[in-house]
Amino acid sequence: MMSTSVRFARRLALVALTSLATFTAPLALAQGYPTKAITLVVPFAAGGPTDIVARTLAGVMTKSLGQTVVVENRAGAGGTLAAGHVMRAAPDGYTYLIHHNGMATAPALYRKLPYNPQTDFEHVSQVIDVPMTLLGRKDLPANNFPELLAYMKAQGDKINLAHAGLGAVSHLCGMVLRQAVGVDMTTVPYQGTGPAFQALLGGQVDILCDQTTQTTPHIKAGTVKFFGVTTASRIKVLPDAPTLAEQGLKGFEVVVWHGIYAPKNTPKDATEKFAAALRAALKDPTVVQRMTELGAEFVPDAKLTPEGLRSWLKQETERWGPVIKSAGVYAD
Incomplete structure (x- = not known):
């Protein structure tokens, strides 16, 4: 019959092995x-x-x-x-x-x-x-940011500002834009920037803040109106594009x-x-x-x-x- 001391020793060894396995599992993985x-x-x-x-x-x-x-x-x-x-x-x-x-x-x-x-x-x-860009549908009357600003102030909440959903950077950018220009535009949420951008291309919405990773080819192809970048300084991929800050929105900077x-x-x-x-x-x-x-x-x-x-x-x-x-x- 196994003595109490032997049983205790075996249990102790089992506990030690179990603990060792638990400790080394993440390392082995x-x-x-x-x-x-x-x-x-x-x-x-x-x-x-x-x-x-x-x-x-x-x-x-x-x-x-x-x-x-x-x-x-x-x-x-x-x-x-x-x-x-x-x-x-x-x-x-x-x-x-x-x-x-x-x-x-x-x-x-x-x-x-x-x-x-x-x-x-x-x-x-x-x-x-990733820098952001401010875009408009291709047939928007404004052709530059000063014209867009005048158009927004004249149209007010008739302007549809698309974004990719609550908390998306396009939403934040639009929020800062509304505060900066003092125009309470109507926001239109989408399930992601992809669908929001397609809505802009299709003319269902008026303006959108979106990342250069998606917008650069369209800006260069002229399929959207382009009003400026949201960075503190100009960017390499669009060297001639002015920032919104240098066009009057001082301190405007939104980067993804x-x-x-x-x-x-x-x-x-x-x-x-x-x-x-x-x-x-x-x-x-x-x-x-x-x-x-x-x-x-x-x-x-x-x-x-x-x-x-x-x-x-x-x-x-x-x-x-x-x-x-x-x-x-x-x-x-």
């Missing part, structure tokens, strides 16, 4: 990572600007990671549906979120936000910045920034390997050429870190919170 496809969730419709960035990067990252990076579109609720999905996903290194400024604006926009952007995710890296997030407690080795593949992709000649053609701007290496993203997210949250609250815009 990371060492063999990745062994299957990785999902990169885009919180907006396919064909939109963020989707373009995601798919451009995913193709190159697939090669360096040795596993397919699958882009999955989960549009709705200003990106909060996708963010909530990723927050609840298994923290195994196989689900990531690419999101823009919406991660910083959601706390002010949503009364019942089901996650905290600062604490409920692993912050992986910033990605890329993107970040990569993972579920909380995703193994650090996994996120670091994903981030390394991202950094390599951002230097790939194909990606550089494609993003440069579309007007995207590459961020400094210091921002391509968890700390860089975390700090920037905090800064942007503090910037946009008062703007949104003063506008009285919110959703349940």
Whole structure:
């Protein structure tokens, strides 16, 4: 019959082995990572600007990671549906979120936000910045910004201002524009910038703020009216295009920034390997050429870190919170 001391020793050894397995499981996962496809969730419709960035990067990252990076579109609720999905996903290194400024604006926009952007995710890296452009339908009477300003003041709420949904950067840009020009235009929400831009091309709406990743080809082709860029200074892809600030809207600056997030407690080795593949992709000649053609701007290496993203997210949250609250815009 087994003695009490022997039984105790065996139980102690079993507890030790169980604890060791629990401790080493994430490490073992990371060492063999990745062994299957990785999902990169885009919180907006396919064909939109963020989707373009995601798919451009995913193709190159697939090669360096040795596993397919699958882009999955989960549009709705200003990106909060996708963010909530990723927050609840298994923290195994196989689900990531690419999101823009919406991660910083959601706390002010949503009364019942089901996650905290600062604490409920692993912050992986910033990605890329994209300037915004102010556009009008091709048959809009105005041909430059001074004429557009006069037209907006004359038409008032008859002007239809499209945006990609509550909290989208096109929504924020339109909000700042309305405040800057003092015109209470009628806003028309869409499920993503892709559908909003198609509405502009089809003449169903009058004006739209949208990213250069989507608008540059159309601006050069003349299929839309172009009134200026929303950056502090002129951009390389449209060097002759004036900024809205230099045309009278002092301090007007809205730039789309993107970040990569993972579920909380995703193994650090996994996120670091994903981030390394991202950094390599951002230097790939194909990606550089494609993003440069579309007007995207590459961020400094210091921002391509968890700390860089975390700090920037905090800064942007503090910037946009008062703007949104003063506008009285919110959703349940």
